[in-house]
Amino acid sequence: MPTYRAPVKDMSFVLNEVLNIGQYQNLPGYSEVTPDLVSAILEEGAKFCENELQPLNYSGDREGCTRHNDGSVTTPKGFKEAYNKYVEGGWSGLTQHPDFGGQGLPHVLGFCFEEMMISSNHAFAMYPGLSAGAMAAISLDGTDEQKQKYLPKMVEGSWTGTMNLTEPHCGTDLGLLRTKAEPQDDGSYKISGTKIFISAGDHDLSENIIHLVLARLPDAPKGVKGISLFIVPKYKVGDDGSVGEFNNVNTASIEEKMGIHANSTCVLNYDGARGYLIGEPNKGLRSMFIMMNAARIGVGMQGLANSEVAYQNAADYARDRLQGRSISGTKNPDGPADPIIVHPDVRRMLMNAKAFNESSRAASLWCGVLVDLAHNAETEEERQSAEDMVSLLTPIIKGVFTDRGFEYCVSSQQIFGGHGYIAEHGMEQFVRDARIAQIYEGANGIQALDLVGRKLPANGGRAIQAFFKYAADIRENAKGDDRLRSFTDALGAGLKDLQQATMWLMQNAMQNPDNAGAGSTAYMHLFGHVLLGLMWTQMAKVAADALDGDTSDPTFYENKLTTGRYYMKRRMPEIKAMLAEIEAGADEVMALDAANF
Template sequence: MPRYTAPVKDALFIINEVLDLQSHVEDLPSYAEATPDLIAAILEESGKFVSNELAPLNLSGDEEGCTLLEDGTVKTPKGFKEAYQAYSEAGWPSLTQDPEFGGQGMPHAVGMIIEEFLVSANHGFAMYPGLSSGAMAAINIDGSQEQKEQYLPKMVEGSWTGTMNLTEPHCGTDLGMLRTKAEPNADGSYNITGTKIFISSGDHDMSENIIHLVLARMPDSPAGTKGISLFIVPKFHINDDGSIGERNGVSVGSLEEKMGIHANSTCVMNYDQATGYLIGEKNKGLNSMFIMMNAARIGVGIQGLALSEVSYQNALDYAKDRLQMRSLTGPKNPEGPADPIIVHPDVRRMLMNSKSFNEASRCLAVWCGHLVEMSHNSTNEKRREWADDIVGLLTPIIKGVMTDEGFDNCVNNQQVFGGHGYVKEWGMEQFVRDARIAQIYEGTNGIQALDLVGRKLGANGGRSIQRYFKSVQTLIAENKENDALKDFTVPLEAGIKDLQQATMWLMQNGMANPDNAGAGSVAYMHLFGRVILGHMWLWMASVVQPKIEASEGDTAFYKTKIKTGRYFMRRRMVETKSLLAELEAGCEDVMALHEDEF
């Protein structure tokens, strides 16, 4: 049986020492109540909840899966409904939500950490409230006041949940091809008819109502993406007094038989003259949907981190206990028949890859949460714009890099177990299966790379990328003369130069031949990812090194942080060179074969 312990100490280090939320109160008044003591209490309680309530259901939920009933509804695995009730009663759905509708208004940075804890403990369960958060964000931003008042209080308290319905059998990323129809009614509502597939949390028995957000096309709308609108389609009609009414014309056609995340209901949704309500402007549905998609893409990136973390924890336990062979430098367990496998360099390599990735990615997730908060609530318009630029730039990288690396780490952590990692009872094969989906949904990672290269780099005349370069270069300059940090500044400075060279190459060669951009986009995304994670490591190191020198605080923790970061900077940052070379190879070899030659 795998185990999970929430990394509360590391999260608090990032929130209180690296980011130092309280230092931003003047710019972000929403942080005033988020004192270090309160955040510590929230994270401690969340860690206990996920370890005690959710982690024990992970294996059994995977084995049982979801069941489609005859009435077109879904039954979740044993214990899930009760766990969700406990989750809602404890107030977790409301943590970062708008106080106007019953939320607690805690910082998004804290929400990112809670999201990691949930997924590490039980990925399948975490997806139910995760989809609700995205739906709430869209309603809160683009919904009318009446819609906000009707839907958000119940969703914030967890009584109702939400979904996002984009994909259809004939179209995935190319949403301009969608066929779901929205016929107007005299009362201002619409009849929604069509089929959606791959709908996570599409139906379940854990909440009273499910609020589906559905993309559809009106009869007089133009073809393509310019003719798509977004509609709120509740599973059950809502009476004038707010109570639950009759069933709407929406049902589950089937459950997808999947490689992983068996405990989450991935549904084919049939809409048969279901009553829906326009949210946002007519034909501007993608604008509203992107609110959910961007939030979901960051959330999926955190899934990569979360599964890397939980698989690392279990691999570490096994590596300390499993006795095999002797250390290359002599016995380390002379009283036993063999040494624990953690003495072997290759096992340590796999563990260190995970540990150094996890800690930098956690810092990145928390920073991204802070930037989201700043983009929404900063008292300074220029800071709001700056933060919005950086979040937009980082979103495809967080999604693509963190899920690719997270999956690789799950595979390597399974490898630590040898043959036992392939056996179901240890739980490692489930982490691998569950992590695989994160590279696919919410836009495959190849699509994320194309979004980065094709849209984000050139947005606003390249303003976002220039602002990011400046922030990294400023951090390097501030620490460049500190000899104790040269293991961090020198590799990062080399990495940022490689990234700048790669960016210039794309600007010159991608415009001349778009296939150059397409062929090099994934290499560019991962090169960028190496730089971002190195950026996080220099930031963390610049915080802890002075404390080590002053013998201030938890110096043992700080020294371990430096050693872990040094591993990343020396062994992973150097990969920017090979990624740059791959990018600059261009598209000729990629496109050389005629399709008949494959």
């Protein structure tokens, strides 16, 4: 059976030594975040995830969710009890605003706990994950009355939330949606329509579910300019916050899925359900993107988290499994064979995953700090700069991390050989669960198009120029240390290629937009490589400095340098192929007639 150990030491290293979160004492939530508090939160989070969530992952996948004849849905055995402990532990309010009962701690700590939850039980983590997106939208676009009515219970965890976007005939192209919102005399709306693929759409974990639903007003303009967002609770909520009668939100079915079986992905029918406008009429996309951007970073972390738990199990297996002899000479002379970890190709697969996991964790947590700065930095300039960077990084974190995360789940399964294909070892579940992250919350091809078509040219390229400057400063800071030459050389070459790719797209996408479309995925992954190389350069500088001092754990820092060198020497060269693919343009991609495929 699979196991999981939360990477608490690595998270602490990134938070305290690489990102130095202690420098942000002036930000709300950071003043109390000492290294001791960080350690306590991470340790308690690890205990909860390892002891309560991970043991339910395999059984939850096998049992799945159940829809009953009355339309109600129950989660697998043990999930409700685990959710109650999640609420009792205060985890639902960890980063939420104190005005609504939250603890107000930095988002970056929430990112750490989120990774732990996903690694231990992806399907379970989705229930509070969807609530976080709904709370973000209500917090930013809801009226004061709506905030007071819904947020305290959601922050507490006794109510959960969802996002209702997709319909049977439309996914990414929301301009085609048909769900209707009919105004009522009391200021509410009757919502009617069908939504599909609704994660956590119905369940028995909370006493109410607050659905956020995209719909059209009767006089709405066509397309995306005519979309509004509505709060539609499963059970009506009284003025005093009490839970009332059922609100005609019916669960038609639970989707039969490849993975994440323990999360109730539902088809929901709205039959005149009572809803309440959030934000301005026909401006629902703005509110939706508040939810979507939060969700996309969270989904990117699903790629990391699944890769981490798959890697851990593969490494354990590789150390124990005896098979063959080392090609460089026997390593286990007293045994019938050597452990498979002696084989270079097994080590290649493990090193690929390890190098990705540690650098993508650093990038995710950097993004968490940027989210905090975007919300709470002292000056408008600082807030805008952080928001620019979060916007630029979001499609990369979502697209690259989930593509690589799935790749490393598969390679970790490969290390098990035939045993990886057998359900009892749990590796095939990691592969199945990880696969969805490349698809939902905007398929990865859409992320690449968003990066190239929107994020790069936004505000005259302000964000990408800021990234180049930040990366150049990190490289310059490390250049004086000969131990870091492999890092600074590879990062410098990667930045040069990223700049060249960016200029090529700017020059060639205008004359033929298909050039941008044809090269967008390669560009996204090229950018991802540079981002992870940047993280490795930062971590290597910290590790090298620590080894120059009086450290009690030199092995930890030496391993950082070794793993980072592997990434810079073995993975960063892939950038050259990606650059060539981008500069090849769209001609051959678009040459065949549709009938010839």
